[in-house]
Amino acid sequence: MEMELLLLLTICLLMFSGKTFGNETGHVKITIKEDEDVILPCSLKTLHEDDKSNFDWKMDDKDVLLYESGTVNPSTQHDQFRGRVSHFRNGAISENASIKIIKAKVSDSGQYTCIDINQSPPENLNQVVLTVEYILKNRAGEETAGAYAKPSVRTVNETHDWALLMCKVLDASPKPTVVWYDSAGNKVSDKEPQVIQKQNHYDVILETTVTKTDHYTCVATQEELHHQANETTYQHFGGVIITVSIVDHTDDWALLRCIVRSGLPKTTVVWHNSAGNKVSVKEPDIIEKGGSYNLILETKVTKTDRYSCIATQENSNHQDIETTFVYVRGKGISVTPSLVLIGITLGVLTGV
Numbered sequence: 001m002e003m004e005l006l007l008l009l010t011i012c013l014l015m016f017s018g019k020t021f022g023n024e025t026g027h028v029k030i031t032i033k034e035d036e037d038v039i040l041p042c043s044l045k046t047l048h049e050d051d052k053s054n055f056d057w058k059m060d061d062k063d064v065l066l067y068e069s070g071t072v073n074p075s076t077q078h079d080q081f082r083g084r085v086s087h088f089r090n091g092a093i094s095e096n097a098s099i100k101i102i103k104a105k106v107s108d109s110g111q112y113t114c115i116d117i118n119q120s121p122p123e124n125l126n127q128v129v130l131t132v133e134y135i136l137k138n139r140a141g142e143e144t145a146g147a148y149a150k151p152s153v154r155t156v157n158e159t160h161d162w163a164l165l166m167c168k169v170l171d172a173s174p175k176p177t178v179v180w181y182d183s184a185g186n187k188v189s190d191k192e193p194q195v196i197q198k199q200n201h202y203d204v205i206l207e208t209t210v211t212k213t214d215h216y217t218c219v220a221t222q223e224e225l226h227h228q229a230n231e232t233t234y235q236h237f238g239g240v241i242i243t244v245s246i247v248d249h250t251d252d253w254a255l256l257r258c259i260v261r262s263g264l265p266k267t268t269v270v271w272h273n274s275a276g277n278k279v280s281v282k283e284p285d286i287i288e289k290g291g292s293y294n295l296i297l298e299t300k301v302t303k304t305d306r307y308s309c310i311a312t313q314e315n316s317n318h319q320d321i322e323t324t325f326v327y328v329r330g331k332g333i334s335v336t337p338s339l340v341l342i343g344i345t346l347g348v349l350t351g352v
């Protein structure tokens, strides 16, 4: 998989124009000046006729160009790209899903992803980090190229009581200052930034450890350009909230529902019977809601027993359990929802 991607990137790199540098795994980097045209390269996994081609390009979360059965779908395209992005027709058959952005603007800088929607599920192919440089004039009227800083944030590691947040600002020029703030505006950076210089461009990576549920914002500032940009992430701590209920029953079975509200999407949810055997057969459905997650797991049971819904957060040695008693009489069913919330810390469970 990794090798395939590298091969694809290598092929792509050989095929397009524009100044490129860097080779961060999975990324092609292209740097151009404002008002230049740029081709973002992409090859689909399979050859196809132009008319039957399906692919999608996204920049961060904006839709750049959705190509469906030989036509551009205008309904999803973000206004920023309307009338400025074209694709290539390469005759009858090709795998070319490259696009061209005409007269690139500084605001077009960002991370682009080419998605092969012929595959099911759709597969992200290469990512292109595009930097559109801004032309600065100094007092002597000399031009130098600047590139706006654009922070991107993510949680690199977390447990039940701490999280390591990372803010990455790539290819900025001049060098930005990067700071993490909490929602009250307090600086929360507890480490020095890591700065990598390549010619006159800078990558700045700033990590910080946080321990409280809050919105955290990474702010990148370039005084010389009077430019400031930020990105925010929500970090949730504390266990989970479990609600169990019986949503339906007949004479012979009961349908149990467990809803787990968690700060982490990677929370496993299972139903067990009193003997400790797993009785649920599916994975929970996950619904995101303002930075937290509702995981919903339903299971059908046919025997009188005590059933427990068990939630375990990844990277955490903590489990939460809620139990309900179901009585199946054969003819008619009676239910005592005696809900017991037990938080158990299992030191040996995950061993991470």
Ligand SMILES: *[C@@H]1O[C@H](CO)[C@@H](O)[C@H](O)[C@H]1NC(C)=O
Pocket: 012, 015, 016, 041, 042, 043, 088, 090, 095, 096, 097, 098
């Ligand atoms: C796609 O086609 C265009 C125009 O023919 C060409 O410039 C570009 O290199 C091709 N890219 C790929 C990845 O095949």
Ligand SMILES: *[C@@H]1O[C@H](CO)[C@@H](O)[C@H](O)[C@H]1NC(C)=O
Pocket: 156, 157, 158, 352
């Ligand atoms: C996350 O932190 C734990 C505890 O410090 C460590 O053992 C683990 O290797 C870290 N995981 C990653 C992906 O860095």
Ligand SMILES: *[C@@H]1O[C@H](CO)[C@@H](O)[C@H](O)[C@H]1NC(C)=O
Pocket: 181, 217, 219, 229, 230, 231
């Ligand atoms: C982040 O950027 C937005 C939009 O530019 C701005 O309204 C907000 O005040 C900024 N937040 C911080 C903490 O700088």
Ligand SMILES: CC(=O)N[C@H]1CO[C@H](CO)[C@@H](O)[C@@H]1O
Pocket: 022, 023, 024, 025
């Ligand atoms: C991100 C980056 O530049 N990675 C590597 C690209 O390739 C050179 C030479 O092989 C390495 O020195 C970089 O670390």
